[in-house]
Amino acid sequence: MRLTLLGTGDAVGTPKIGCNCPACEDARNGGKSQRLRSSILVESDKGKILIDTSPDLRQQFLKQNLSCIDGVIWTHGHYDHYSGFGEFYRVQNKVDVYGVRETLEYINRYVSFLKPRYHYVKLYEPFELIGLQFTLFKVNHPPVEVPAGVVIREGNKKIVITGDTNSEIPEASLELMKNPDLLIADAIVPPNIHIKKHMNSEEAMALAEQLNAKEVALTHLSHLFRPHHIEALFLPLGYDGQVFEF
Numbered sequence: 001m002r003l004t005l006l007g008t009g010d011a012v013g014t015p016k017i018g019c020n021c022p023a024c025e026d027a028r029n030g031g032k033s034q035r036l037r038s039s040i041l042v043e044s045d046k047g048k049i050l051i052d053t054s055p056d057l058r059q060q061f062l063k064q065n066l067s068c069i070d071g072v073i074w075t076h077g078h079y080d081h082y083s084g085f086g087e088f089y090r091v092q093n094k095v096d097v098y099g100v101r102e103t104l105e106y107i108n109r110y111v112s113f114l115k116p117r118y119h120y121v122k123l124y125e126p127f128e129l130i131g132l133q134f135t136l137f138k139v140n141h142p143p144v145e146v147p148a149g150v151v152i153r154e155g156n157k158k159i160v161i162t163g164d165t166n167s168e169i170p171e172a173s174l175e176l177m178k179n180p181d182l183l184i185a186d187a188i189v190p191p192n193i194h195i196k197k198h199m200n201s202e203e204a205m206a207l208a209e210q211l212n213a214k215e216v217a218l219t220h221l222s223h224l225f226r227p228h229h230i231e232a233l234f235l236p237l238g239y240d241g242q243v244f245e246f
């Protein structure tokens with residue numbers, strides 16, 4: 001299986017509109033601080049699944065030369081994770097979408113004109129798509145009712161995507177997340193800042209250690225980090241277009 005981080009930015013992306021901080025300047029100069037909003041592409045030899053549909057989806061499809069996907073998994077109903085679904089208009093009809101009932105019903109208010117094919121998924125119950133096994137687990141992202149992370153398995157390989165979450169993840173989820181080959185973790189801000197809805201980079205790294213993750217990619221990154229080429233000397237920051245193969 002192959003994963004591509006299509007967007008590693010937070011809800012506003014980097015550069016942030018109107019901001020001239022060092023990371024935003026680096027982004028404007030074409031550096032790796034440039035971050036689109038959240039989407040991850042998962043590929044197997046049988047197909048392509050998208051985890052979340054970034055508001056920057058059109059750009060991401062064009063950059064990756066993507067034309068058609070086999071399904072979308074939504075982690076939760078926040079603008080930066082679903083609103084790009086409208087980009088399928090007149091491109092791909094009746095897309096299969098997967099997620100917990102609360103998330104799909106919420107997002108349906110915005111995307112019903114596209115008539116997606118809804119597949120309601122239960123937390124902690126594995127389902128198969130494109131020959132890979134996916135399992136959604138509950139995380140903690142107030143005030144979202146049922147925010148989900150995703151475990152992907154193929155043979156003995158295991159990838160864990162935290163989705164948007166703070167560090168208070170339910171015990172049953174932590175059990176499921178153990179020993180991943182790759183952990184893709186929400187780390188919106190540097191350690192000196194604390195945000196109720198998200199982990200900072202220190203909390204994300206502590207989670208990686210607790211789970212015994214072989215490899216880590218921090219994502220959902222805000223412009224408050226130093227420019228990528230500096231910060232990446234100290235932290236495993238993900239970047240747009242980064243590919244992982246297993």
Ligand SMILES: [Zn+2]
Nearest residue numbers: 011078080164
């Ligand atoms: Zn988000």
Ligand SMILES: [Zn+2]
Nearest residue numbers: 019021024223
């Ligand atoms: Zn900035």
Ligand SMILES: [Zn+2]
Nearest residue numbers: 076078141164
């Ligand atoms: Zn969110």
